[in-house]
Amino acid sequence: METLPQAIKLHDVAEAAGVSIATASRALGGKKRVSRETAKIVLEAAERLGYRVDPIARALREGSTRTVGMVVPIIGNPHFAELIAAIEDELQAFGLELIISDSHAEVQQQAKRLRTLVDRRVDGILLVSHDAKKSVPAIRESMRAAPVVQIDRKVNGVKCDFVGIDDDPAMRLILDHLVEQGVHRVVLTSADDLNSVGRARREAFERHVSELGLTSDPHIIDNFSVEAGRDAADELLRRGDLPDAIVAGSDMNAVGVIARLRERGVDVPDQVLVTGFDGTQLSEIYNPPITTVRQPVGSLARNAVAFLLSRIADPTEPARDSRIATELVVRASTDGRALKS
Amino acid sequence: METLPQAIKLHDVAEAAGVSIATASRALGGKKRVSRETAKIVLEAAERLGYRVDPIARALREGSTRTVGMVVPIIGNPHFAELIAAIEDELQAFGLELIISDSHAEVQQQAKRLRTLVDRRVDGILLVSHDAKKSVPAIRESMRAAPVVQIDRKVNGVKCDFVGIDDDPAMRLILDHLVEQGVHRVVLTSADDLNSVGRARREAFERHVSELGLTSDPHIIDNFSVEAGRDAADELLRRGDLPDAIVAGSDMNAVGVIARLRERGVDVPDQVLVTGFDGTQLSEIYNPPITTVRQPVGSLARNAVAFLLSRIADPTEPARDSRIATELVVRASTDGRALKS
DNA sequence: TCGAAGTGCGAAATCGATTACACAATTTTG
DNA sequence: CAAAATTGTGTAATCGATTTCGCACTTCGA
Structure with a gap:
């Protein structure tokens, strides 16, 4: 493979400036031990020739790639x-x-x-x-x-x-809001404990549900994907008696839940409330727009x-x-x- | 910055195998001019030591980074x-x-x-x-x-x-489908011609609308984003008299259109049909799910x-x-x- | 049997930068 | 004013791999 047509090397800059490559390198690197004038000449030469350091050569020598x-x-x-x-x-x-x-x-x-x-x-x-x-x-x-x-x-x-x-207070924000909306019975659909976030949200959910005196159906635990949300909705419909609100562990999850519920003729929010988690753009543009906690x-x-x-x-x-x-x-x-x- | 604790170098492999680094390199690279037995010894040594080539050094020498x-x-x-x-x-x-x-x-x-x-x-x-x-x-x-x-x-x-x-036949698929659905009057909302795709879709739209004998409202041209879709919906509502169908240049666009229309109390598809373009996951999970052409x-x-x-x-x-x-x-x-x- | 061709291997050049070190010129210091 | 410190610069080593080339040894064909 031929090399690039015009790859300007440090060598070329040094030559153009009439100095050694060591001096050229020092000048470009803004190091000490180079006189003001020499540095200026080198910088100008580099500018003129359009020199760009070879990041690979530098990485090899420095051990760092920026x-x-x-x-x-x-x-x-x-x-x-x-x-x-x-x-x-x-x-x-x-x-x-x-x-x-x-x-x-x-x-x-x-x-x-x-x-x-x-x-x-x-x-x-x-x-x-x-x-x-x-x-x-x-x-x-x-x-x-x-x-x-x-x-x-x-x-x-x-x-x-x-x-x-901070997952715990985030979950609290969700549940406080649901309580305000008149919710009494909730269910969590989220990811399993393999994932630290899944675990944290579940634990927070359990703690705050208990503190707020809410009733909770058994969790539906899988992962944060849309598909998992769909499956969760299926499971809920199978159970028959829907809770007042479904708390999803992620926006994706919430989207899956809502999509399936509506497919099956259950309206959100008229028949059941649903919340998301993360505050992605998806939660904003979905239909209906989804209540969620936004990650900064x-x-x-x-x-x-x-x-x-x-x-x-x-x-x-x-x-x-x-x-x-x-x-x-x-x-x-x-x-x-x-x-x- | 200290170097890595145990970075196995080619040198180490060569030493362990009792050959020169040149031979070690040839053996690992599967090159000729190395005997079967020597190659085997080198490969085993490399395996045993957990050798991995330094991609930076290789890139510097070869000029290629894979x-x-x-x-x-x-x-x-x-x-x-x-x-x-x-x-x-x-x-x-x-x-x-x-x-x-x-x-x-x-x-x-x-x-x-x-x-x-x-x-x-x-x-x-x-x-x-x-x-x-x-x-x-x-x-x-x-x-x-x-x-x-x-x-x-x-x-x-x-x-x-x-x-x-192939944007042209793709647009035709959309329009043929709309005709089947009983559509007579359509409008395009898509991206401007700065973008080759925007242009291709617009031209295809115009051609096929004419061939199929459909009526078209003036295009609403901006970009493929959700926001542009929202704005397009606003514009349509401002115009007052909605067409039978809105053809969006992208799924994102379609989502924006539908979101805004529903906000303003216009139902999709009951009052107006909407199509997307690209076949992203979004078109599938949106509510309502969006008719689109899927890119393979x-x-x-x-x-x-x-x-x-x-x-x-x-x-x-x-x-x-x-x-x-x-x-x-x-x-x-x-x-x-x-x-x- | 003898040169030609082929094989296996190692020493050293190479990629393009950074930098340790040497050296001379200059400045500072006691 | 001599010794020491500082400054500007260049030579050469270095990073870790690949590859050219040369040498020694086989194998082959005539």
Whole structure:
């Protein structure tokens, strides 16, 4: 394979400026030990020739790539897509590139992606894991090679920074709102405990249901997908007697529930209220628009990047945990007029 | 920054196998000029030590990274997210990695992303451009450094492979279906001509409307987003007299239209039919589920990767154009019983 | 049997940057 | 004013792999 037609190398810049490549490198890197005038000449030459450092050569020598890797379970999930966009914006401010990887919500794939990122010498890794247990070995392995910050889903058993929302008060916001709407009997449909978030939301649900004196039907536990929501709706219809409200563990889930209920002729919110979780765009545009708790994606991204940078600077810091508050967004899916009257 | 604790290098493998690094490299690369036995010893040593080549060192020497870059306008758009997933699967079969970049639908950002990918020495680039004109210089620049295949959106004026759907017959499927449903008067809401797809769909719409003897209200042209769909609905309501059917240029668009119409008390499909375009998951889960034409994402991915690989192998081949047929998916949003009866 | 062709292997060049070190010129210090 | 410290610059080592080339040894054909 022929090389690029006009790849300007440091050598060319040095030659054009009439200095050695060592001096040229120092000048471009803004290092000391270069006179003002020489630096200026080099910078101009580089500018004129359109020089851009070869990131690969630099990475080989420096061991750093000025790049951050991010692994998510499913890029197609709007919640993660929004998170990715926010992270990318945030990294840009620090001159860092982002490599995005999709683990397809499989432990094997996740391990492989992480290994690839490590091999590529990313300076840090942002991980949205999907399995709170089986992920541990892969994360441990990665952590030996690069700083890792977990986002959204937390894997226990690893000493690792984490940024996420505060699920317990978020669930409380949902349930308080439902109580206001006149709800007495609720049911939870969410993801299993393999996922830290699934577990946290279930536990929060149980605690607040009890505190608020609500009645709860048996949970329907699977995962956060639309399909799981559909299946949950089927199960509820099979049970026959619908509760006043269905609390879904994610917006996707809520969408699945509503879609199936309406297919079967059950109206939301007239016959049953439904809530989501996450505050994705989907919850806003769905029909009916879905009541949910919004994750402050920008804040999550900011904190995650801050954690990562400080850990890159000093890998010995103790692991930190950041929990950000969510905001209740009330929409038509919980318009409980029917119940109250 | 300290180096990794246990980074096994080729040197270590060679030593363990009792050969030179040259021989070790040849053995691992499956090259000739290595005896069967020696190769076996080296492979075993590598396996035992858990050796993984340093992709950076290899890239520096070979000029190739076994990586493909992909730039999309918005990762969050479900249509692109689905495409990314399909491409990734396809590339895996060839042992290629994928780096995903989001251009935020801005020409500047797109140019920057492309340059970064080129600098990183990706072996090829898959581009979903959003602007058919202003993108030209950046694409030209990239093409000088790496093979480029365009997907979905086509930029004219560059001699570049392209893979997309056949918009004209796709639009015909939609309109034929609407005619069957008893529709006489239609309106198009879609993206402007900056986008090749916007233009193709508009032209197809006009042609087929005329051929089928339908009546068309003035188009409402903006972009493919949900917001544009909402605005389009507002415009239609302002005009007062609704047509029989609204043909949207994308599923997102259709969702926006339906959401707003229902907000304003206009029912879909009872009062007006609405169609989407692309066949994303959104069209399936929306309420009502939306009639659309499904893009065969798997086929698009397969062709795009095939084009890219053959161009990597032989950069001199003439540019090719692949147009894949779509499939009509009929759903509740065009249940025209009201019209027919 | 003898040159030609082929095989197996290692030393060293190479990719393009950064940087340790050496050296000379200059400035500071006691 | 001599010694020490500082500054500007270039030479060469380095990062970790791949590959060219040369050498020694086989195998083959005439």
